[in-house]
Amino acid sequence: MGQGASSVSCASARDLDMEEKEEDAAFEEDMIQTQTQSPTHRHNKDEDFTAWLPDECLACVFQKMGTMDHNQCSLVCKRWYHVEAHCRQRxxxxxxxEIISFLPSIFMRFDRITKLALRCDRKTTSMDDKALFLVGRHCSTLRKLKIKGCRQLTDEGIELFARVASSTLCKLSCGACSFGARGINAVVNYCTLLEDLTVKRLKGLEEGPPEFIGPGCGTIRRLCLKELYNAQLFGPLMAGSKNLHTIIIYRSSGNWDSLLTIVSEQISNLVELHMEMLHLSDRGLQAVSRWTKLEVLYVVKTTECSDFGLSAIAEGCRRLKKLHINGLKSNRIGDDGITALASKCRDLQEVILIGVNATAASLGLMASNCSGLERLALCNSATVGDTELSCITSKCNSLKRLCLKGCSISDEGMRGLATGCPRLIKVKIKKCKGVTWESVYWLQVHRPGLVVSLDCEAPNTRLLEGITEVSPVLVPPSPRSRSPLAKVKFALVASGSFVACSLLRWPLMKGKR
Structure with a gap:
């Protein structure tokens, strides 16, 4: 009995060992097959990999997309439909x-809209007062509103909207509409958080007796007036907005000297001022000089301004960082005005001079005194030549971008860029007949990191005679703004680290579940 029992136990032990070896071999074979298979074989083809992504991360991805991609993603599945609706803010x-019948359902789906644009063309009947009232009542989180071409809106409708949106609206932009001063007064009176107001081609201001626009709650910080016939009616609003930070006035009729004198006596904290195509003289610039905290100044196509007015600006506005002057070749602004600015405003970082006949005397002083100057543009100036360019290259040590357009420079002056301006990144040359591709190729040989943009046609030959073989970095003049697709790509690249971190969480979350 003992021997039989021992033989049985030994046999069972051997069987167990054989089973364990077979199981280990099968396990190793499964692991090898799993590692060699492609991901499409390891997972179900219909598996939704975004199911492991939290709604917050999916919403962040949606926010980086354009409008068309946003709309298409909302049709993928129910989850994307709801996430896209809740994350959309614009x-x-x-x-x-006809939109009035769809407004309740639109804002029931998109319940977190903060920025809304309402646009209509001339050939179509626009939404009316009742529709705008529904917008204000159903869109409870609205902070920014843009209205363009809605000619059926009246002062009564704007007033009703201002009452229902009084606690949220911060920014209003209206253009090519038919309401007038009464509607604007209702907005500034009822909307206690309103800080940004833009009015462009408002037809209602031209009809009926003139009505001044008051400061209302006095919360306006940025005011933009464009192409208005009675822009002077906004004088009380300017003078009464004690926190006014930015004023932009473009192509609006009236004498602005007197109004700027009154406004400058009432407010003192203005930081940014744009004046373009206005009836403005040195008297108005003297009024502007009272704003001692001014940092950004645009004086564009104001033919009555001269060196005397710029000298007053230099005495009062010594904190200027950005200066844009367009003299329209009137010969009223020259060395004296630029010299005064260069000697007093030493914090200048960006200077753009168009139609201003500056010489080496004023430009040299600016290059010496304004040590933080990073961007300089000289356009349509008959006095800017190789001497002035040499003065800039030898003294502007902080300059990063240089633009020369319609100036009398040549290849000899361009060669000075090889050793001057050590921080220079990009040079743009336009309509300078004395500059050829030879100097551009020469610069690329002696300074490979510099990007040069030239508007003339490149030669057919790859290399010019006497120039060392090199692959130059030449780019055409860049467009002023990015395309929508480029903006999306830029946003995705900028936030790539956050999205990558979110994607790395997928395996961990899958293991936990």
């Missing part, structure tokens, strides 16, 4: 009359 609607 919405643009074609504001025709």
């Amino acid at each position: 919405l643009s609607l074609y504001a025709r009359a």
Whole structure:
């Protein structure tokens, strides 16, 4: 009995060992097959990999997309439909009359809209007062509103909207509409958080007796007036907005000397001022000089301004960082005005001079005194030549971007860029007949990191005679703004680290579940 029992136990032990070896071999074979298979074989083809991504991360991805991609993603599945609706904060609607029946359902789906644009063309009947009232009542989180071409809106409708949106609206932009001063007064009176107001081509201001626009709650910080016939009616609003930071006035009729004198006596904290195509003289610039905290100044196409007015600006506005002057070749602004600015405003970082006949005397002083000057543009100046360019290259040690347009420079002056301006990144040359591709190639040989943009046609030959073989970095003049697709790509690249970190969480979350 003992021997039989021992033989049985030994046999069972051997069987167990054989089973364990077979199981280990099968396990190793499964692991090898799993590692060699492609991901499409390891997972179900219909598996949704975004299911492991939290709604917050998915919403962040949606926010980086353009409008078309946003709309297409919302049709993928129910989850994407709801996530896209809750994360969308911007919405643009074609504001025709028929939209009134769809507004409740639109804002029931998109319940977190903070920025809304309502646009309509001239050939279509736009939305009316009742529709705008529904917008204010259903869009409870609205902070920024843009209205363009809605000619059916009246002062009564704007007032009703201002009452229902009084606690949220911070920015209003209206253009090519038919309401007038009464509607604007209602907005500034009822909307206690309103800080940004833009008015462009408002037809209602031209009809009926003139009505001044008061400061209302006095919360306006940025005011933009464009192409208005009675822009002077906004004088009380300017003078009464004690926290006014930025004023932009473009192509608006009237004498602005007197109004700027009154406004400068009432407010003192203005930081940014744009004046373009206005009836403005040195008297108005003297009024501007009272704003001692001014940092950004645009004086564009104001033919009555001269060196005397710029000298007054230099005495009062010594904190200027950005200066843009367009003299329209009137010969009223020259060395004296630029010299005064260069000697007093030493914090200048960006200077753009168009139609201003500056010489080496004023430009040299600016290059010496303004040590932080990073961007300089000289356009349509008959006095800017190789001497002035040499003065800039030898003294502007902080300069990063240089633009020369319609100036009398040549290849000899361009060669000075090889050793001057050590921080220079980009040079743009336009309509300078004395500059050829030879100097551009020469610069690329002696300074490979510098990007040169030249508007003339490149030669057919790859290399010019006497120049060492090199692959030059030449770019055409860049457009002023990015395309929508480029903006999306830029946003995705900028936030790539955050998205990558979110994607790295997928395996960990899958293991936990």
